[in-house]
Amino acid sequence: MTAIEEETNEETPWHxxxxxxxxxxEITVTELDVKGSVPxxxxxxxxxxxxxxxxxxxxxxxxxxxxxxxxxxxxGKANWYRNRYVRTPMYAxxxxxxxxxxxxxxxxxxx
Numbered sequence: 001m002t003a004i005e006e007e008t009n010e011e012t013p014w015h016x017x018x019x020x021x022x023x024x025x026e027i028t029v030t031e032l033d034v035k036g037s038v039p040x041x042x043x044x045x046x047x048x049x050x051x052x053x054x055x056x057x058x059x060x061x062x063x064x065x066x067x068x069x070x071x072x073x074x075x076g077k078a079n080w081y082r083n084r085y086v087r088t089p090m091y092a093x094x095x096x097x098x099x100x101x102x103x104x105x106x107x108x109x110x111x
Contacts, residue, residue, distance in 0.1 A: 015061030022052050023067065023083060032071075032078040040076040054085065055094050065091045 014020065053064030066086035072079040085091050089101045 013058075013061075016053075016056070016058060020061070022054070022056050022058075022064070024054065024056070026082075026084050028080060028082045030080045032081060034078050038073055038076050038078060043074050045070055045072045049086070052085070054091065065094075 016022065047068055047070040049066055049068045051058065051062055051064030052067035058064040065088065067083055068086060069081070069083045071081045090096075090098065093101060
């Protein structure tokens, strides 16, 4: 992985800048370089999820499309890293109002 460098200003919220900035591309990387070493006994997959607004804007650090990040470790090596957006109605329709997507007028409630 490489670090993303971007200019930030006082108007950019902390949750949308630097290491917390949204990641726009879904990628799969194999044959990862490791700085230091991975204990050979540490085998398995590590996954994390969090908000990652595909539009690049969000009023709060919990609000945004979900993204899952994962890495596989085995025998002292990092075999792969992957990230994928969670496919939700908001992901499929990023410029649509949330209420319009989730409010079911026929049933009178939220979907």
